Amino acid sequence: MDKAIIVLQTDFTYMEGAVASMYGVIKSVDSSLQIYDATHEIPHFDTWSASYRLIQYVRFWPKGTVFVSVVDPGVGTMRRASLAVTTDGYYILSPDNGTFYHLLKEKKIEKIYEIDIEKHRLRGYSTDNVSVFHGRDVFSYVAAKLASLQLKADEVGPSYPLEEIVGFNEQDAYIEDSTIYGYIEIADPNFGNLWTNIPIKLFHEAEYIYGSMISVEISCNKNVLFCKKLPFEASFGYVEIGELVIYQNEMNRIALAISRGNLVQEYKLGFGPEWEVRFWI
Amino acid sequence: MDKAIIVLQTDFTYMEGAVASMYGVIKSVDSSLQIYDATHEIPHFDTWSASYRLIQYVRFWPKGTVFVSVVDPGVGTMRRASLAVTTDGYYILSPDNGTFYHLLKEKKIEKIYEIDIEKHRLRGYSTDNVSVFHGRDVFSYVAAKLASLQLKADEVGPSYPLEEIVGFNEQDAYIEDSTIYGYIEIADPNFGNLWTNIPIKLFHEAEYIYGSMISVEISCNKNVLFCKKLPFEASFGYVEIGELVIYQNEMNRIALAISRGNLVQEYKLGFGPEWEVRFWI
Amino acid sequence: MDKAIIVLQTDFTYMEGAVASMYGVIKSVDSSLQIYDATHEIPHFDTWSASYRLIQYVRFWPKGTVFVSVVDPGVGTMRRASLAVTTDGYYILSPDNGTFYHLLKEKKIEKIYEIDIEKHRLRGYSTDNVSVFHGRDVFSYVAAKLASLQLKADEVGPSYPLEEIVGFNEQDAYIEDSTIYGYIEIADPNFGNLWTNIPIKLFHEAEYIYGSMISVEISCNKNVLFCKKLPFEASFGYVEIGELVIYQNEMNRIALAISRGNLVQEYKLGFGPEWEVRFWI
Numbered sequence: 001m002d003k004a005i006i007v008l009q010t011d012f013t014y015m016e017g018a019v020a021s022m023y024g025v026i027k028s029v030d031s032s033l034q035i036y037d038a039t040h041e042i043p044h045f046d047t048w049s050a051s052y053r054l055i056q057y058v059r060f061w062p063k064g065t066v067f068v069s070v071v072d073p074g075v076g077t078m079r080r081a082s083l084a085v086t087t088d089g090y091y092i093l094s095p096d097n098g099t100f101y102h103l104l105k106e107k108k109i110e111k112i113y114e115i116d117i118e119k120h121r122l123r124g125y126s127t128d129n130v131s132v133f134h135g136r137d138v139f140s141y142v143a144a145k146l147a148s149l150q151l152k153a154d155e156v157g158p159s160y161p162l163e164e165i166v167g168f169n170e171q172d173a174y175i176e177d178s179t180i181y182g183y184i185e186i187a188d189p190n191f192g193n194l195w196t197n198i199p200i201k202l203f204h205e206a207e208y209i210y211g212s213m214i215s216v217e218i219s220c221n222k223n224v225l226f227c228k229k230l231p232f233e234a235s236f237g238y239v240e241i242g243e244l245v246i247y248q249n250e251m252n253r254i255a256l257a258i259s260r261g262n263l264v265q266e267y268k269l270g271f272g273p274e275w276e277v278r279f280w281i
Numbered sequence: 282m283d284k285a286i287i288v289l290q291t292d293f294t295y296m297e298g299a300v301a302s303m304y305g306v307i308k309s310v311d312s313s314l315q316i317y318d319a320t321h322e323i324p325h326f327d328t329w330s331a332s333y334r335l336i337q338y339v340r341f342w343p344k345g346t347v348f349v350s351v352v353d354p355g356v357g358t359m360r361r362a363s364l365a366v367t368t369d370g371y372y373i374l375s376p377d378n379g380t381f382y383h384l385l386k387e388k389k390i391e392k393i394y395e396i397d398i399e400k401h402r403l404r405g406y407s408t409d410n411v412s413v414f415h416g417r418d419v420f421s422y423v424a425a426k427l428a429s430l431q432l433k434a435d436e437v438g439p440s441y442p443l444e445e446i447v448g449f450n451e452q453d454a455y456i457e458d459s460t461i462y463g464y465i466e467i468a469d470p471n472f473g474n475l476w477t478n479i480p481i482k483l484f485h486e487a488e489y490i491y492g493s494m495i496s497v498e499i500s501c502n503k504n505v506l507f508c509k510k511l512p513f514e515a516s517f518g519y520v521e522i523g524e525l526v527i528y529q530n531e532m533n534r535i536a537l538a539i540s541r542g543n544l545v546q547e548y549k550l551g552f553g554p555e556w557e558v559r560f561w562i
Numbered sequence: 563m564d565k566a567i568i569v570l571q572t573d574f575t576y577m578e579g580a581v582a583s584m585y586g587v588i589k590s591v592d593s594s595l596q597i598y599d600a601t602h603e604i605p606h607f608d609t610w611s612a613s614y615r616l617i618q619y620v621r622f623w624p625k626g627t628v629f630v631s632v633v634d635p636g637v638g639t640m641r642r643a644s645l646a647v648t649t650d651g652y653y654i655l656s657p658d659n660g661t662f663y664h665l666l667k668e669k670k671i672e673k674i675y676e677i678d679i680e681k682h683r684l685r686g687y688s689t690d691n692v693s694v695f696h697g698r699d700v701f702s703y704v705a706a707k708l709a710s711l712q713l714k715a716d717e718v719g720p721s722y723p724l725e726e727i728v729g730f731n732e733q734d735a736y737i738e739d740s741t742i743y744g745y746i747e748i749a750d751p752n753f754g755n756l757w758t759n760i761p762i763k764l765f766h767e768a769e770y771i772y773g774s775m776i777s778v779e780i781s782c783n784k785n786v787l788f789c790k791k792l793p794f795e796a797s798f799g800y801v802e803i804g805e806l807v808i809y810q811n812e813m814n815r816i817a818l819a820i821s822r823g824n825l826v827q828e829y830k831l832g833f834g835p836e837w838e839v840r841f842w843i
Contacts, residue, residue, distance in 0.1 A: 005308060007301065013603075013752040014295070014576070017618030020569065020600035021812075024622030027567060027598075031624050035598070036308075036316070038301035041294075044753065045822055056298030060305030060406065060417070062312050073822055076797025125622065126814060129762075131796040133812035136622070190294040191325065200410075234412040235357025250302075250414035252407060260326055260354055286589060288582065295576070317589075317597070319582035322575075337579030341586030341687065341698070343593050471575040472606065481691075515693040516638025531583075531695035533688060541607055541635055 003030070004091070004147040007061065009038040009053060010070040010135060011045065018133070022068075022140040025122055029144035038067070043189075045073040047098035048168060048272060052186045054092065055102040056251065063089035066147045068139045069099050076131030079166075081115040081138055083146075083156050091146055091153060093139045101167045109162060115142055116157035170273035173198040180206055184218065184275035185253070192262025194218075194269060196277050198254040203232070208281065210234050214246055216256065218269060218277050226267055236260070246279075254279070284311070285372070285428040288342065290319040290334060291351040291416060292326065299414070303349075303421040306403055310425035319348070324470075326354040328379035329449060329553060333467045335373065336383045337532065344370035347428045349420045350380050357412030360447075362396040362419055364427075364437050372427055372434060374420045382448045390443055396423055397438035451554035454479040461487055465499065465556035466534070473543030475499075475550060477558050479535040484513070489562065491515050495527055497537065499550060499558045507548055517541070527560075535560070565592070566653070566709040569623065571600040571615060572632040572697060573607065580695070584630075584702040587684055591706035600629070605751075607635040609660035610730060610834060614748045616654065617664040618813065625651035628709045630701045631661050638693030641728075643677040643700055645708075645718050653708055653715060655701045663729045671724060677704055678719035732835035735760040742768055746780065746837035747815070754824030756780075756831060758839050760816040765794070770843065772796050776808055778818065780831060780839050788829055798822070808841075816841070 006026060012018040019040055026033055038057060042050050050071040058067060072079075072095045080096040086108045094100065096112070103109050115138060121128075122141040130137060145151035173182035173196070182198035208214055210233055218226035231239055232246040236259045239245045244263070249255035257263055269275070287307060293299040300321055307314055319338060323331050331352040339348060353360075353376045361377040367389045375381065377393070384390050396419060402409075403422040411418060426432035454463035454477070463479035489495055491514055499507035512520060513527040517540045520526045525544070530536035538544055550556070568588060574580040581602055588595055600619060604612050612633040620629060634641075634657045642658040648670045656662065658674070665671050677700060683690075684703040692699060707713035735744035735758070744760035770776055772795055780788035793801055794808040798821045801807045806825070811817035819825055831837070 002312070005312065007304075009301075011752075014599070014601050015603045015751040016601060017615045018752075018812075020571075020598070020615075020619035021622050023569075023598050023600075024619055024624075024627075027627075028622060028624050031564070031567065031596075034312075036301070036304050037295070038304075039295050039297060041296045053298045053301075057301035057305055060302050060309060062305075062309050065305075065308075074799045077799035079799075127812065130810065130812050130814065132798070132809060136812065189296040190292075190299075236413070237355045237358035237360075247413060248411065250299075250408065250411050250417065252411065283593070286593065288585075290582075315593075317582070317585050318576070319585075320576050320578060322577045334579045334582075338582035338586055341583050341590060343586075343590050346586075346589075470577045471573075471580075517694070518636045518639035518641075528694060529692065531580075531689065531692050531698065533692065 001149060003033060003149060004064045004066045005034045005036065005062065006143050006147050007036050007038050007065060007067045008040070009042060009050065009067065010040045011042040012040050012070070012135070014040055018135065021136045025136055025140045026144040029141065030148035033144060033147050042071050045071060047071050049186065050094070050099045051101040051103070054099070055106060058090055058092070059088065061090070066091045066143045067093065068143045069094040070135035070139055071099060072097070072134060075134050081117050081134055083113045083115060083142070083153060084109045085111045085153050093143050095134070096166050098166050098168060100165050104162065104165050104167065109165070111153070111159055112162060112165060113153060113159045114157045120145070120151070120156055168273065173202055175202055175206055178206060179278050179280040181276070181278050183273050184269065184271040184277055187264050187271045191257070192264040193255055193257040194263055194271065195249050195251065195253055195255045198279070200248045200252045200254065203254060208232055212281065215280050216246060216277065218275065220270065221274050226269060284314060284430060285345045285347045286315045286317060286343065287424050287428050288317050288319050288346060288348045289321070290323060290331065290348065291321045292323040293321050293351070293416070295321055299416065302417045306417055306421045307425040310422065311429035314425060314428050323352050326352060328352050330467065331375070331380045332382040332384070335380070336387060339367070339371055339373070340369065342371070347372040347424045348374065349424045350375040351416035351420055352380060353378070353415060356415050362398050362415055364394045364396060364423070364434060365390045366392045366434050374424050376415070377447050379447050379449060381446050385443065385446050385448065390446070392434070392440055393443060393446060394434060394440045395438045401426070401432070401437055449554065454483055456483055456487055459487060460559050460561040462557070462559050464554050465550065465552040465558055468545050468552045472538070473545040474536055474538040475544055475552065476530050476532065476536045477534055479560070481529045481533045481535065484535060489513055493562065496561050497527065497558065499556065501551065502555050507550060563711060565595060565711060566626045566628045567596045567598060567624065568705050568709050569598050569600050569627060569629045570602070571604060571612065571629065572602045573604040574602050574632070574697070576602055580697065583698045587698055587702045588706040591703065592710035595706060595709050604633050607633060609633050611748065612656070612661045613663040613665070616661070617668060620652055620654070621650065623652070628653040628705045629655065630705045631656040632697035632701055633661060634659070634696060637696050643679050643696055645675045645677060645704070645715060646671045647673045647715050655705050657696070658728050660728050660730060662727050666724065666727050666729065671727070673715070673721050674724060674727060675715060675721045676719045682707070682713070682718055730835065735764055737764055737768055740768060741840050741842040743838070743840050745835050746831065746833040746839055749826050749833045753819070754826040755817055755819040756825055756833065757811050757813065757817045758815055760841070762810045762814045762816065765816060770794055774843065777842050778808060778839065780837065782832065783836050788831060
C-alpha cells in the first residue's frame with residue numbers, strides 16, 4: 001500500500017509559524033510524505049464552515065487521503081480529538097466540535113475514534129505540557145503516523161457511536177405547494193456568492209429551467225432581507241455585469257450571485273440555518 | 282521523459298475549497314504529480330494581471346512545466362478553453378480571454394489548441410452538468426493528463442491561428458526627442474511599487490545612469506496625476522526611508538517606489554495601458 | 563545522504579509572481595527538491611518578526627532542512643547575504659539584518675558564512691544586473707544548490723565571527739521581589755493574542771498555578787497602557803467567551819488572550835522590547 005497524502009485545513013491563516021510547525025512535525029515523522037493545504041482561512045472558530053469545506057473537496061482526492069481539520073476553540077478542554085473513517089475510504093482528523101457534521105449528514109462516516117492523546121502525541125520537543133496546539137502536537141503527528149502506515153485507524157483510541165458526534169440543527173430543503181424551501185448553507189467568501197442547501201434536482205422536480213425568471217426571498221430569523229425575481233442560468237456569464245443571477249453551483253446546488261460583483265457585501269447577507277430562502281415562480 | 286510539474290494561478294484566493302478541489306482532481310489522475318501554487322490572488326476577473334504574471338515567472342521553471350491559469354469570468358459561456366505551447370517548451374492552460382496576451386506579445390506562443398471540453402473533462406463525480414468550475418472539471422483534469430504523459434498537447438482538441446488569441450490594445454515603449462514614453466504595466470500589489478513597460482535598455486540608450494535625477498510624469502487618460510524629479514538608483518535601499526526612487530526592477534524594466542512605503546496607495550495610482558508615463562532629463 | 567527539504571519565509575505575500583519565481587529557480591536547479599512555505603506574510607521589512615518565526619518552527623523540521631528567509635529592505639546595498647549553520651543541524655539563508663537574532667540568542671548558531679554573490683548567483687536568465695531580488699537570484703538559487711548536495715555550506719563564501727551578526731537590544735525575563743518582568747515578544751497576528759518572552763519556568767519558580775488570579779501590567783516606553791488582574795489557565799477554553807486569560811503558549815512562554823476575541827485590536831497593544839510587561843500576585 002502506498003503512503004497517503006496529507007491535506008490540512010485550519011483557521012490559522014498563513015501569517016505566522018503555526019502551519020510551518022505542523023508541516024515540520026509531519027516531515028519529521030516521515031520526510032517523504034506529501035502535504036497539501038486545503039485552506040488555512042476558515043473563519044475563526046467557525047466549525048460549521050470547516051464542516052462544509054470537507055464535503056466540498058474531500059471526494060475529489062485519492063482514496064486513503066488523510067485530512068486534518070483544526071478549527072479548535074475548545075483546545076485543551078474536554079472536547080474529543082477524533083478520527084473519522086469515511087465509507088468512501090478517507091481519514092479525517094479533527095476535534096469533534098461540529099466539523100464532522102456535513103459528512104455525517106451525507107452518511108459518509110463509517111466509524112469514529114477518540115484519539116488517546118496521552119499515548120499518541122508528539123514527544124521529545126518540550127511540548128508535553130502544552131495544551132493549546134493540538135494541531136501540531138496531536139493531529140499532525142497522528143496524521144503522519146497514519147499516512148506513513150505506522151499506525152492503523154483502530155489503534156488511535158476507542159471508537160464511539162456515530163450518534164455522539166457533535167452536530168447542528170437544520171432541516172433539509174423541500175418543496176411544498178410548488179415553492180422550494182431551504183437555507184443559505186455557505187458563502188463563497190472570495191467572490192461573494194451565496195450557496196443554498198437546495199439540490200438542483202428540486203429545481204428539476206419543480207420544472208424550473210434555464211432562462212426562467214424565479215422569485216427568491218431570503219430571511220434571517222424570519223426577517224425578510226431580500227426579495228427579487230431573478231433569471232436562472234447555467235453560469236454568471238449569461239447575465240450582464242452587475243446583474244443578479246440564480247445558478248447551479250459546483251456542488252450541484254442552487255446559488256445566487258451578482259455577475260462580477262459581490263452579493264454578500266452589497267446586500268449584507270449571511271449564511272447558516274437561520275438564513276432561510278425560498279424560491280417560486 | 283519525466284512527469285511534469287503543475288503550477289496553478291487563479292483568482293480564487295485561499296479562502297474556501299476551490300483550490301483544494303483542483304488539487305484533488307490532479308492527484309486522483311496521478312498521485313505522484315507535483316503541484317505548486319503561483320498565486321491564487323490575481324485580482325478578481327483581471328485577465329491582464331493573469332497574463333502579466335505568466336511572463337514574470339514561467340521562464341524560471343523547468344522546461345515542460347504545465348501551468349494552469351484560471352481567471353475566468355466567462356466560464357460556461359462561449360469563450361475558448363485553450364492550451365498554449367510555448368517556443369521555450371512550456372504548456373499553459375487557460376481560458377482564452379486575454380491571459381495569453383503578454384506571452385503572445387513576447388512571441389513565446391508556438392501553437393494554441395482549443396480543448397474539446399466534452400471529450401476532456403472530469404467524469405464520475407456528478408459534475409458533468411456543472412458549468413461554473415472549469416478550473417476543477419476541465420483545466421486541472423487536462424493538466425494532470427498532460428503532466429502525467431497520458432495525453433499529448435495535440436490531442437486536447439483542434440489548433441487555431443495565433444491571430445485569434447484574445448488580446449489587449451497597447452503600445453510598446455519608445456524614445457522620441459530624448460524623452461522615453463511608456464505606461465504603467467502592473468502594480469506590485471504587496472509593496473505598492475509601480476512597474477512600467479519600459480525596458481532598461483531604453484534608459485541605457487538615453488544614457489540615463491544610476492545617481493541621475495530624472496523627471497517623471499504619470500497621466501491617466503491624459504490627466505496628469507503625478508510629476509516629479511527623482512533619483513534613479515540600483516535599489517530602493519539607496520534612498521532614505523520614505524523617499525521616492527526610480528529603479529530597475531526584477532523584470533529588467535523601469536519601476537517606481539517609495540523606499541519602505543507604498544507608492545500606489547499614497548498617490549492613488551493604477552496600472553494598464555491608459556496609465557501613461559514619460560521620463561526625461 | 564538524502565536531499566534536504568527547502569522551507570521559504572518572506573514578506574512577499576502570495577499576491578504576485580515573486581514566490582513562483584523563487585520556486586521555479588529551485589526546481590530548475592533540481593526538480594526533485596521539496597519546497598514548503600512557512601509564511602510569506604511576515605510584516606513588511608520586519609526583521610524582528612522574521613527572526614522570531616524561525617525559533618517558532620525550525621526545530622520541528624528534519625535535521626538538514628534548508629530555510630530561506632527573505633525580509634530584505636536593504637537588498638542591493640551593502641548588507642551581507644548569509645548562511646547560518648545551526649548547532650542542531652539546520653541551514654538558514656537570509657540577509658544578515660536581524661533575522662538571525664533569536665537563533666543566535668538561543669545559542670543555536672554554530673557558524674555563519676557570507677555568500678559570495680558574484681560567484682553563487684543565478685545565471686543565464688538575463689537577471690545578472692538585477693539588484694532588487696536576491697530572494698530569487700541568490701537565496702533560492704544557493705538553497706537549491708545546498709539542498710541538492712551540489713554545494714557545501716563552507717563553499718558559499720567566507721565565514722565571519724558570530725559577534726558580527728546583526729541583532730537587537732533587549733533583556734531576558736527575570737524575577738525580582740516576587741514580580742516577574744519581561745516584554746511582549748510577538749503578537750499572534752491571526753488570533754490577536756500577545757506572547758511574552760517569559761518562560762513558563764519563571765511562573766513555576768514564582769509558584770503561580772493554574773486557576774490563580776494574577777496581576778498584569780503592560781507599558782510601552784514606560785506609559786502604562788494595560789493593567790488587570792486575570793486568571794491563569796492551561797488554555798483559552800477555561801474562561802468564558804470574551805474574557806481575558808493568561809496562559810502558557812505553544813512556545814512554553816506566558817501569553818495573553820481574549821477567549822475567541824482579539825486582544826491586540828481591542829486594546830491596541832503592540833510588541834517588541836519597548837513593550838514591557840510585569841506579573842505579580
